[in-house]
Amino acid sequence: KVLIDQEGTVIALPKTISSEPPVPIESLDLRFPKHSLPLKAYATSMISEDLVYAFSIVIFLFILAYAVEIFTQKRDLAYLTKEEQRIIQQYNLPATSIQIRSIIASLQKIQKEQLQIRDRLEAILHLPLKRGEYFQKLEFGKKISFEVALLDPKRAEELKSYLVKKCRVSKMSVSDKTLYVECQR
Numbered sequence: 001k002v003l004i005d006q007e008g009t010v011i012a013l014p015k016t017i018s019s020e021p022p023v024p025i026e027s028l029d030l031r032f033p034k035h036s037l038p039l040k041a042y043a044t045s046m047i048s049e050d051l052v053y054a055f056s057i058v059i060f061l062f063i064l065a066y067a068v069e070i071f072t073q074k075r076d077l078a079y080l081t082k083e084e085q086r087i088i089q090q091y092n093l094p095a096t097s098i099q100i101r102s103i104i105a106s107l108q109k110i111q112k113e114q115l116q117i118r119d120r121l122e123a124i125l126h127l128p129l130k131r132g133e134y135f136q137k138l139e140f141g142k143k144i145s146f147e148v149a150l151l152d153p154k155r156a157e158e159l160k161s162y163l164v165k166k167c168r169v170s171k172m173s174v175s176d177k178t179l180y181v182e183c184q185r
Contacts, residue, residue, distance in 0.1 A: 117185050120144060123166030124183070127159060136178065143170065148179040 002018040004011045087093070093100055124138075124146060133155070136147040144167075150156060156174040163169050163181060171182040 113185075117144075120167045120183060120185070123163075128162060130155070142185065144183040144185060146181055148181070150174075150177045150179055153177055 001012050002015050004013060004018060088095065093103070121140070121144065124144065127148065129148065130151060132151050134149050136149050138144075138146040148159070150159075153174050156172075156179050159179060160169075160172055163172070163183070167183040169181060169183050171180070173180045
């Protein structure tokens with residue numbers, strides 16, 4: 001580098017750019033003023049350098065936490081995908097999720113129907129019978145039908161109000177102290 005004194009200003013330039021002959025530093029008449037200002041005094045930034053460093057560290061920590069979260073999510077996704085493939089192979093399930101959802105929907109429908117049938121049978125089996133009244137017959141097929149031997153035919157009305165609340169009764173009749181009931185499944 002070459003130092004050039006031009007109108008009281010000292011400039012440092014590379015030797016290749018300078019057209020003037022190099023002047024030794026000792027020959028320059030440099031007079032420094034008694035009062036000087038640091039260059040930072042002219043900075044227009046309202047934010048201190050420490051605050052910028054602290055903010056940079058916080059941003060770095062957020063980026064690091066985000067990168068760790070992405071890494072763990074990718075690892076968990078890979079594990080779940082592997083587990084899904086293992087279950088599909090173990091139970092011979094179809095490969096597409098549409099087919100699997102269809103199977104699940106049909107099984108849920110069957111489960112709902114079976115729970116309704118169970119509730120109706122529970123209501124029938126918990127029929128409030130008096131001592132001496134009993135089931136003569138209970139059939140379960142496309143419809144649920146049963147016969148109850150009653151002590152008094154007038155009790156049929158009490159049992160009818162109970163059954164209408166608990167079951168979908170399609171037919172009900174009384175004959176010779178016997179209550180005949182047919183319910184939908």
